[in-house]
Amino acid sequence: MINEELRVALQPVVKRFGMAAVQSALQEFPRQDRSLEPQSRSGGGSISRKAGRRRSLNAVEYVKKMDLSEEQADVIERAAREFERGTFLPTCGDIKRFCQEYGVDELKSTSRAAGVPRIFKFLREMEVADIEAILDDRLFSGPVELGPIAEAIRGRARQNRGALAMPGRGAE
Numbered sequence: 478m479i480n481e482e483l484r485v486a487l488q489p490v491v492k493r494f495g496m497a498a499v500q501s502a503l504q505e506f507p508r509q510d511r512s513l514e515p516q517s518r519s520g521g522g523s524i525s526r527k528a529g530r531r532r533s534l535n536a537v538e539y540v541k542k543m544d545l546s547e548e549q550a551d552v553i554e555r556a557a558r559e560f561e562r563g564t565f566l567p568t569c570g571d572i573k574r575f576c577q578e579y580g581v582d583e584l585k586s587t588s589r590a591a592g593v594p595r596i597f598k599f600l601r602e603m604e605v606a607d608i609e610a611i612l613d614d615r616l617f618s619g620p621v622e623l624g625p626i627a628e629a630i631r632g633r634a635r636q637n638r639g640a641l642a643m644p645g646r647g648a649e
Contacts, residue, residue, distance in 0.1 A: 536560040536593045543601060552608045553600050560589075565612060566596065 491499050536557035545553060559565035566572050572592045576583045581599050584592050600608055
């Protein structure tokens with residue numbers, strides 16, 4: 478008989494992905510992985526607190542736990558908020574360029590979230606004015622608004638079409 482708690486936990490996953498996909502994914506789990514063993518139970522049958530700590534912190538949460546001066550806290554928290562909104566280091570490519578530019582060890586992961594500790598520990602060592610300049614000048618922010626870029630491309634295309642049509646007009 479299937480454990481009722483397990484059935485309830487799996488139901489939304491099966492509804493979202495389908496039984497075949499869930500079964501296939503379960504088959505791919507490494508058999509030797511200790512992290513996949515049942516969590517120890519405490520008291521009233523709830524999963525231990527240790528299992529709940531595995532979620533990684535987002536940038537804002539990470540920065541709030543850092544030991545920062547008041548001046549640093551303001552600007553680094555701003556950087557963290559912009560990181561979470563995707564206006565500061567919005568892509569892994571931007572993170573890679575940032576790391577190359579400042580000599581920070583590059584990430585091995587392709588996840589932006591994996592870069593949070595490395596990036597924000599590095600920012601803690603920077604001068605506040607330099608961090609503000611990076612944020613204010615939108616360095617490492619990717620193209621946040623594509624509208625002006627798209628309009629410039631359309632305008633250039635119209636110019637090119639107009640230049641191509643000009644020789645034909647002279648023959649009229």
